[in-house]
Amino acid sequence: MAILRYLPLIILPFILTGCYEDFDPKIDTKPVLCINSLITAGEPIKVDLSRSWVYSDNTDNIFLRPGDATVTIYVNNQPMPDDYIATEGDEIHIVAESEKYGNAEATVKIPVAVPISGVKMQTDTKYSLRDIAEPMTFHTGFDLHVVAQIKDDPGTDNYFRLGYIAACPTGHDEADWDMESYASLYLGSFDDSFEPIFTEHIGVFESVMADGDSNMMTFSDRQFAGKNYNLNMFLKNMGYYVNAPEYDPELFDCTVTFYLITISRSYYNRILYLWQRDSGVLGDYGDLGFADPMWGYSNVSSNAGVVAAQSLSSYTISLRDFLETNFKDNYEPFDSKFFTVSKVAGVTESGNDIGM
Numbered sequence: 001m002a003i004l005r006y007l008p009l010i011i012l013p014f015i016l017t018g019c020y021e022d023f024d025p026k027i028d029t030k031p032v033l034c035i036n037s038l039i040t041a042g043e044p045i046k047v048d049l050s051r052s053w054v055y056s057d058n059t060d061n062i063f064l065r066p067g068d069a070t071v072t073i074y075v076n077n078q079p080m081p082d083d084y085i086a087t088e089g090d091e092i093h094i095v096a097e098s099e100k101y102g103n104a105e106a107t108v109k110i111p112v113a114v115p116i117s118g119v120k121m122q123t124d125t126k127y128s129l130r131d132i133a134e135p136m137t138f139h140t141g142f143d144l145h146v147v148a149q150i151k152d153d154p155g156t157d158n159y160f161r162l163g164y165i166a167a168c169p170t171g172h173d174e175a176d177w178d179m180e181s182y183a184s185l186y187l188g189s190f191d192d193s194f195e196p197i198f199t200e201h202i203g204v205f206e207s208v209m210a211d212g213d214s215n216m217m218t219f220s221d222r223q224f225a226g227k228n229y230n231l232n233m234f235l236k237n238m239g240y241y242v243n244a245p246e247y248d249p250e251l252f253d254c255t256v257t258f259y260l261i262t263i264s265r266s267y268y269n270r271i272l273y274l275w276q277r278d279s280g281v282l283g284d285y286g287d288l289g290f291a292d293p294m295w296g297y298s299n300v301s302s303n304a305g306v307v308a309a310q311s312l313s314s315y316t317i318s319l320r321d322f323l324e325t326n327f328k329d330n331y332e333p334f335d336s337k338f339f340t341v342s343k344v345a346g347v348t349e350s351g352n353d354i355g356m
Helices: 204-209 265-278 281-288 321-330
Strands: 003-006 034-041 049-050 070-073 091-098 101-109 116-131 136-151 159-169 182-186 218-220 228-244 255-263 307-318 331-334
Touching: 034 091, 034 101, 049 070, 070 331, 101 307, 116 255, 116 307, 116 321, 136 255, 136 321, 159 182, 218 265, 228 255, 265 307
Parallel strands: 034 307, 116 331
Antiparallel strands: 003 159, 034 049, 070 091, 091 101, 116 136, 136 228, 159 218, 159 255, 182 228, 255 307
């Protein structure tokens, strides 16, 4: 049985572009090496090396890579080959050298993933509709509330991002556009106001002058360092649709997987900078000329780019019992001729955007 993986916008994006933004016009704007890298435990280390530029540069040349540059990756002070697989706890030191643009380097330690445990879930059904003429044509809407325990390590400053993804079974290959049997799970929207810790980055100034929206699923352990914390995750307006010529209980076998991403301090700082620039009061005031402009965060020696790291832990919740019970017990009949569901070869528009 193929599995439809509904790709969110997605759980692990790391946009580290725009090296031009790291320079104050009052200082020397001579191009320098720009290093961007998101290192993930269990994967090879990838480095994006470019050079900084300003708007006055010739636009035909700004995207050229520094052709004479070399990159060396050190792991725990030892040089490593390009195919080295990153490991939790590794200290990664990246050194880039160019005769034309000088040198740049950055260091990051790969955090140890903090596990998710003690997960509890609660569903709230909004409606359930079933075709009176078909054996298995069914649609239901609901909210999903999940509480998961985070066991924070004492003596370590941890930083986190949250992500999630859905999966549903189908009786046909994912590439088949004319599926007769399929199930679709729509993730709805994540209500970050349901968990107070998602607003920890909002200071007194923002709470007074702004609307107080978090608009971010990133947080630290400063409020529960070395302790356990019950993290509330609330997905609103989820939806499930199934269509099959005959009853197939396997089509209820849908899941939601939550990812707790432990991130480096550099990753956390970059996210805070982007939030402050795009959503914070100081960023707005800077755009209007009432505050000093905000300059981009960087942990690279050339002040261009960000080197960050992350480790993942996950927990998968099964919705099978809930969906099957809803199908059997709680529904109102409807005629599917007047109800259509948009589908695109197993990929939906559902998901969460935790990009930057």
